[in-house]
Amino acid sequence: MKNLTIRKNLCAQIVHDLGRQILGGEIQPGQAIPNESVLCERMGVSRTVIREAVKSLAAKGLIRSRAKLGTTVLPSVSWNFLDPDVLEWQAQTDVDGRLLRHLTQFRLGLEPAAAAFAAQCASDDQLQTIRDAFQAMEGAVENAEDFLVADLRFHTSILHATGNPFFSPVANVIRAALKSSIRVTNRQSAENRKSIPLHHSVMQAIWDRDSVAADHAMRTLLGDARARIQKAGGGKRPSTLLPNPQPESSVQSHE
Structure with missing residues (x-):
């Protein structure tokens, strides 16, 4: 052995x-x-x-x-870019921020729809898991590592709550994006606090079973993250990313 x-x-x-x-x-x-x-x-x-x-x-x-x-x-x-090892190797060799731009673009294209699906499909237990993750974020704003863990749990709980197993591998992308984002922005507790209301809006929309609001809230949350990355110099080519979130969601119904 x-x-x-x-x-x-x-x-x-x-x-x-x-x-x-x-x-x-x-x-x-x-x-x-x-x-x-x-x-x-x-x-x-x-x-x-x-x-x-x-x-x-x-x-x-x-x-x-x-x-x-x-x-x-x-x-x-x-290449299997969703493989956790491949993502980690990309992050370790990402010298110009290209990986972080691609990860952010990918999340903007997928997570709003996931939030909308979760609003319609989540079980009561899954709703509680999302709320628990959000509350863990609230309690960890002063600790960057604990906040990262809770933030990842929040987003992956939403993916699982869609009821669609093909969303689950995206958790690897989110993990890599959050780690890369922290390296670029050197995120502090003040920024963690600012993101709490944005996460709360996502959670509340899912709890209210409002798929349109959930889609929009997630776009707003990720748009804020993208803005911080660009401000910190990790988004050198903003034109390659998706446009800013619009008030009206592109996801009208998932029935």
Whole structure:
């Protein structure tokens, strides 16, 4: 069992190292990664470990192995950007704020609809979970780490409350966005307090079963987050993002 644990740890480290190189552009799409013998010598591991690492990276859509052609990096359109490791590697190599812009754009395109669906579909227990997460945010405004945890719980609870399982993987995107946002804005307790009323509006609209209001409240909340990111210098190309939220929701009914 000890040897198996060591092998898994070594495999995870190699996956991490190669993943960072791919996401960081050190190994470009179409290029081959070093062959097994080179990787074994360079990293001091067995061929078994290397093969496990290659399988893991292939499962994330980053590489493909072919007989006689070796293992090459796939085009970025094949990468599983919702994979938590891929998101983390992107965040670690995001030097110009592009990832944060893309994450914010993606959230603006998806979370308002999720809030609208949650307003119509959430069970009583799910409504309470959303309220509990909001109350945890209220109690954690002075602690950045605790506030982040509660904020993530709030947004993921809304995704789960849609009743649509395809919304759930978006939790990885939100986690990466919140972490990246904090690195850019150096968020303080005063900003946490300012966001509380915006989160309350989202929660109340969902509790009231008002899908239009929930959609609009979430757009307003995310628009505020985008404005803070741009002010802090993390949104250098605002024209690439969605337009500012409008009073009227585009989600009129989900029945």
